[in-house]
Amino acid sequence: MERIPILRLRDCLLVTIQVDMHDQLALTLQDDLTELIVRHQARGVLIDISALEIVDSFIGRMLSNIAAMARILDAVTVVVGMRPAVAITLVELGLEMPGVRTALNVDAGMRLIERALEEERQAGHGRSKG
């Protein structure tokens, strides 16, 4: 079955979406990520959508779902690399992605994840890893 590859970097999962996904492929990615967060005890999920030419309501919902599921599994999700034309279109479409944090690029996204996890540690939340 066709799949979007998911890379593991320390306690983060990285996904770069490089194809025009049909709906089932997007749903498979959602399931795979949820599965891998648990299997690798990941604390961060970084999704690079810089290659995506559009984000419609289906893909938007997938990103929201991933962020919500990751949150329940104690991981932070950051979506990076959204193209300006995509951002403009999303606003006009009326799509909101609650719970989805965004950053301009992978570097900024990784920093955002690290900062979020650091804040949690200081506040005494989140799981501690030995």
Next chain:
Amino acid sequence: MVVLKAESLTIATQEDVVRVRQTTRAWAAEIGFSLVNQTKLVTAASELARNTMLYGGGGTVLLESINDSIRAGLRMTFEDEGPGIADIETALTDGYTTGGGLGLGLSGSKRLVDEFNIWSEPGRGTRITILRWR
């Protein structure tokens, strides 16, 4: 108004929805739409093609490159012979859905184009025409 070029595509599967997006992108670029307007058109086409597949049980889309002597545009007509929409006004409301989606397909795509026309009759099907000028 002159139709310079026309092509009809079948919408039956998820892969067909992807093909509609790619064809729309190619046509919009050829007509000379800006990148932002190409993106808006492709997004609207994606929403409507998915609706045709999911709610209409499949159908067709007709792409037409048009010209009215002042400006160029792209017109797309999505047609299915599915169950139709009983209450179009409600269906055009943000957040209204019968299929577990976000309810932005119709209302959202309407905002992304210049002209939006919908015809539907319960038991006979749905036809939606969108047009965006360059």
